[in-house]
Amino acid sequence: MGFGVLLPWKRRKILINREAVFGKRLTLFRLLGFEVRMDASWLILAWFVTWSLARGYFPTQYPNMPPSTYWWMGAAGALGLFLSLVFHELCHSLVATRYGIPMKGITLFIFGGVAEMDDEPPSAKAEFFMAGAGPLSSFFIGMVLYGLSKAGISSGLSVCVIAVIYYLAWLNLALAVFNLIPAFPLDGGRVLRATLWNWKKNFRWATNIAAQIGSGFGIVLIVLGIISFFRQNFIGGLWWFMIGIFVKNAAQMSYRQALTRKALEGEKVSRFMIANPITVPPSTSMEEFVNEYVYKYHFKMFPVVSWGKLLGCVTVKEVAGVDYKERPLRTVGDIAIPCAPETIVSPNDDAAYALSLMSRSGNSRLMVADGERLAGVIALKDMLNFLSLKIELNDL
Numbered sequence: 001m002g003f004g005v006l007l008p009w010k011r012r013k014i015l016i017n018r019e020a021v022f023g024k025r026l027t028l029f030r031l032l033g034f035e036v037r038m039d040a041s042w043l044i045l046a047w048f049v050t051w052s053l054a055r056g057y058f059p060t061q062y063p064n065m066p067p068s069t070y071w072w073m074g075a076a077g078a079l080g081l082f083l084s085l086v087f088h089e090l091c092h093s094l095v096a097t098r099y100g101i102p103m104k105g106i107t108l109f110i111f112g113g114v115a116e117m118d119d120e121p122p123s124a125k126a127e128f129f130m131a132g133a134g135p136l137s138s139f140f141i142g143m144v145l146y147g148l149s150k151a152g153i154s155s156g157l158s159v160c161v162i163a164v165i166y167y168l169a170w171l172n173l174a175l176a177v178f179n180l181i182p183a184f185p186l187d188g189g190r191v192l193r194a195t196l197w198n199w200k201k202n203f204r205w206a207t208n209i210a211a212q213i214g215s216g217f218g219i220v221l222i223v224l225g226i227i228s229f230f231r232q233n234f235i236g237g238l239w240w241f242m243i244g245i246f247v248k249n250a251a252q253m254s255y256r257q258a259l260t261r262k263a264l265e266g267e268k269v270s271r272f273m274i275a276n277p278i279t280v281p282p283s284t285s286m287e288e289f290v291n292e293y294v295y296k297y298h299f300k301m302f303p304v305v306s307w308g309k310l311l312g313c314v315t316v317k318e319v320a321g322v323d324y325k326e327r328p329l330r331t332v333g334d335i336a337i338p339c340a341p342e343t344i345v346s347p348n349d350d351a352a353y354a355l356s357l358m359s360r361s362g363n364s365r366l367m368v369a370d371g372e373r374l375a376g377v378i379a380l381k382d383m384l385n386f387l388s389l390k391i392e393l394n395d396l
Contacts, residue, residue: 032090037108069160085108092130093105124197185254222244270368276376277376285328346369
């Protein structure tokens with residue numbers, strides 16, 4: 001699976017939530033230029049896989065072994081799943097990069113893994129090959145591991161090792177088949193969208209069809225989960241139920257993302273920016289800054305400007321790091337920091353880029369700079385109001 005920035009909304013109010021899919025993430029390592037991260041929720045998946053293999057699958061398929069052996073086999077199976085998911089998402093990322101799609105990295109979480117994109121694919125061809133790379137990679141691993149398991153039997157390899165390899169072979173084959181289901185946001189759903197997109201040359205229509213199928217598939221999984229509950233399969237039922245909710249919500253949010261992209265298509269930052277924003281002189285004391293700027297205007301970040309030149313930014317975070325008694329004695333210039341790339345845009349930048357930048361950084365306001373001059377400030381609420389009006393007018 002591969003997801004970009006998700007833009008969930010409710011009724012007229014549109015919200016950006018960068019934690020919609022992930023919570024706290026730990027960067028594990030870099031592989032071929034991509035950061036591999038693990039969401040804390042993946043530990044639940046790792047524990048569940050280890051436990052189910054050690055207490056269920058392996059004892060049933062390979063009886064009369066010590067309990068400790070089953071636990072080691074279960075842990076090896078979970079590690080194999082980890083490596084399989086990384087390889088699957090890495091193939092997505094490599095193909096995406098080949099077609100000029102900027103990738104943020106690979107993140108493993110409770111439902112598997114995603115290759116995080118900064119934008120939608122630029123063409124149907126790019127999406128088709130990017131999406132297809134995942135299932136093909138899983139099918140390749142599955143066949144290689146299946147061959148290794150057969151070779152291991154012939155060479156007298158330990159039964160424990162063969163069992164783990166054989167399990168991972170079928171796991172990867174199952175992963176390939178599952179991801180080929182034409183339900184967005186699964187890889188098969190993205191392949192379907194690419195096909196429809198190429199046919200009708202209409203990205204929004206293709207996304208709508210694929211998302212509706214994905215939403216329907218999510219409902220099917222939810223129903224299967226409920227049926228499993230009534231059949232006393234509580235763990236399996238809960239798992240299908242949770243996956244169903246995730247797929248359904250992700251499909252719906254992906255379509256809304258397409259609407260957002262369409263609404264902001266061709267719009268420049270200059271259209272939405274406030275040309276004469278509130279600025280702070282560097283000589284302002286920190287105490288005055290808090291009382292006359294933060295409490296008055298309720299912003300968390302302000303541009304620091306002197307004689308029309310943008311010197312940097314000052315945020316509530318910098319002020320909070322200074323002792324309360326020192327605030328009357330220190331100035332904003334003492335704590336101002338250079339505007340980071342994630343806090344600054346150009347008037348000619350695409351508005352969709354600015355919205356994506358806000359989503360990734362969590363900033364609701366960005367500085368708009370024309371060289372060293374502050375041209376204005378662009379606020380999240382102004383773009384969201386524009387999007388809301390377009391949706392109500394069906395002007396998409």
